Amino acid sequence: MLNKLEVNVPQKTYPILIRKGIMEDIGYEIKKYYYNKKITIVTDYNVENLYGEGFVQNLSSYGYEVHTISIRPGENSKSIETLTQLYNQLLDNGMTRRDLIIAFGGGVIGDLAGFAASTFLRGINYIQIPTSLLAQIDSSIGGKVAVNLPRGKNLVGSFYHPEAVIIDSNMLKTLPQRYLYDGMGEVIKYACIKDKELFKKLSIINNEAELFSNIDEIIYRCCNIKREVVEKDEKEAGKRMLLNFGHTIGHAIEKVFNYEKYTHGEAVSMGMYVITQKSESLGITKAGTAKLIKELLIKFNLPYQIPKIRTEKLLEAIELDKKSESDFINLVLLNEIGDSFIKKIDKKDMVQYLLT
Ligand SMILES: NC(=O)c1ccc[n+]([C@@H]2O[C@H](COP(=O)([O-])OP(=O)(O)OC[C@H]3O[C@@H](n4cnc5c(N)ncnc54)[C@H](O)[C@@H]3O)[C@@H](O)[C@H]2O)c1
Ligand SMILES: [Zn+2]
The missing domain is CATH 1.20.1090.10 (Dehydroquinate synthase-like - alpha domain)
Known part of the structure; x- marks a missing residue:
């Protein structure tokens, strides 16, 4: 069953799609929200190892030209240094304002790739495909994107909403247990x-x-x-x-x-x-x-x-x-x-x- 929510903010309206197995034919969904050719997936090594190949193959089968930028997992990657590398690789890939970034990972990737999308060439479109529980229920929704500075977390950022948020809970099966429970802390918060x-x-x-x-x-x-x-x-x-x-x-x-x-x-x-x-x-x-x-x-x-x-x-x-x-x-x-x-x-x- 597909669950669909719609986020209405002054700048735009966009969907949150929630369905087990939606990644199996993700290109079919992306086609509804993106009509150009070039896509850069931003992800981390863990998520890339598990899901990268299938993702790229599926998108390619829909005629997309797909590039992947993979970074080291962890909070330390939410930095200005990684951001600079990201901009450089986006330029190397020949990304223009008409192309699409997909943030594919946990909250670190969502915040980093989202902030890159909000600033690269004064802003290009992006889609969130969150893969950790925390990212699926919290960080991918709301448009807050940011990187850290040595003096504190999330000190450089903006409000920038994606074209869509696509959630496949099947991916949570590979999430290390401590991260699963970490996300449950926020779930309990919502309930409270x-x-x-x-x-x-x-x-x-x-x-x-x-x-x-x-x-x-x-x-x-x-x-x-x-x-x-x-x-x-x-x-x-x-x-x-x-x-x-x-x-x-x-x-x-x-x-x-x-x-x-x-x-x-x-x-x-x-x-x-x-x-x-x-x-x-x-x-x-x-x-x-x-x-x-x-x-x-x-x-x-x-x-x-x-x-x-x-x-x-x-x-x-x-x-x-x-x-x-x-x-x-x-x-x-x-x-x-x-x-x-x-x-x-x-x-x-x-x-x-x-x-x-
Ligand atoms: N923007 C917001 O509104 C908002 C809200 C809450 C948190 N955040 C940010 O989110 C970040 C934390 O997010 P997080 O907990 O997702 O951390 P994370 O992105 O570091 O992911 C946690 C770990 O799980 C791995 N992983 C992710 N998905 C996986 C999967 N399906 N299978 C196997 N491994 C997987 C990652 O590689 C990583 O090692 C923080 O930087 C925090 O500031 C942002
Ligand atoms: Zn929180």
Whole structure:
């Protein structure tokens, strides 16, 4: 079954297509959105080794002239240096503004290739084919593209939407398990902020086989929430902040551990649990909510308790977070599962959400 969502932003309308096996005849889909001849696929070594050959063959059978640029996997590749190499290779391939880039990989590739597309020759069209769970439910939707600078993540970027997002959950079968659960951290986040039904669905999944048999619906629900939030608030002035549930503390944990010890999803998991435990004890969140979150996190191999680090260290990391404006922090809290809101708090009051 093909699930189709449509993203409507001021600049354009484009589809998100979700179907197991859609990659098998991907050229057929691409033909609907791209009428010229030349395509450059941007991918990483892992994804290229697994899926590159079949992808190129299929596109070629539709008459496309296909080039592939493959980069080293990992966050370090989301850099200005790799971007420069990418521009050079695009020029070597003779890419013009009428040609197409396909971002084929996880969030690193989506952000890097998307930013290259937004800037190369003042912008050329691109299609997202996300291959990690995180990319399929989060980073490929919303138009945020970026590279990192030595001084911080995503410091150079833009808002640039693709022509289409095409999602084949079959590719998740080769995703290393830690990345699968990393993505589940964000899935649980969506359920917490906006989808009680999804939360219930996740609660009755007992093993990976059951997860995979429900994965298309899970992806659909998450994409739909992100689509809705992004349409209402493309540039993150208001409602898009709800997507930051668990992220204020999560980002701080990632930073304190130099982005090495915990994946993003793991750090966000701890952030969601800790903040909810606190807001519950302050009488803001319905009693029992933190326990429900904890049970779900355990089921998907995600941590819930923040590691033993000094509270001041976490506070310091939160202070530096670029998402906090002036003396205030926009904290995302739950009324209950599926119902979230933004609470603007004084930075100095943040400490009461951290002390255990
Ligand atoms: N733009 C946004 O809105 C947004 C949102 C969230 C995260 N992000 C960004 O996303 C990035 C993280 O994305 P990620 O977790 O996908 O990381 P990633 O791109 O590094 O992918 C994770 C790993 O999985 C491998 N991989 C991907 N798909 C695979 C598959 N199907 N089979 C086997 N291996 C596969 C990759 O080679 C890599 O080693 C970060 O840079 C983050 O800043 C962006
Ligand atoms: Zn996140």
